[in-house]
Amino acid sequence: MHEMGIAMQIIEIAVASIPADLKNAQVKRVNLKVGKLAAVVPESLHFCFQIAAQDTPLCDADLNIEQIPVKIRCENCNIEWVVHEPVFICRRCNGGSVKMLSGRELDITSIEVVDKDA
Numbered sequence: 001m002h003e004m005g006i007a008m009q010i011i012e013i014a015v016a017s018i019p020a021d022l023k024n025a026q027v028k029r030v031n032l033k034v035g036k037l038a039a040v041v042p043e044s045l046h047f048c049f050q051i052a053a054q055d056t057p058l059c060d061a062d063l064n065i066e067q068i069p070v071k072i073r074c075e076n077c078n079i080e081w082v083v084h085e086p087v088f089i090c091r092r093c094n095g096g097s098v099k100m101l102s103g104r105e106l107d108i109t110s111i112e113v114v115d116k117d118a
Contacts, residue, residue: 003040006106007048011058014111018057022115027058029112035068035105042067070103 018025049063070083074090075097
């Protein structure tokens with residue numbers, strides 16, 4: 001289950017991004033964009049994140065995952081569409097020369113940190 005490794009990396013990045021002047025900081029939310037082709041199972045990532053976050057400033061943090069669809073563009077006729085099945089042939093011209101525009105993302109888009117003393 002590679003989701004545990006991903007969860008641990010998310011926690012490492014989030015902890016490293018806590019400002020040094022916040023002595024009693026707590027991460028409230030980590031927002032991610034995960035593409036449909038990133039080979040990440042959101043439920044597994046949530047589970048692994050909860051386990052890995054124990055005893056860290058992320059112990060009560062929410063992991064918000066926005067799933068990004070697979071979107072491609074035909075290089076011949078420039079039509080763009082969202083792929084719902086594993087067919088990468090243009091719907092308009094039947095061309096096979098396509099470019100993937102989205103669907104492989106695995107990005108932290110934001111980390112929400114609060115000072116528990118404030």
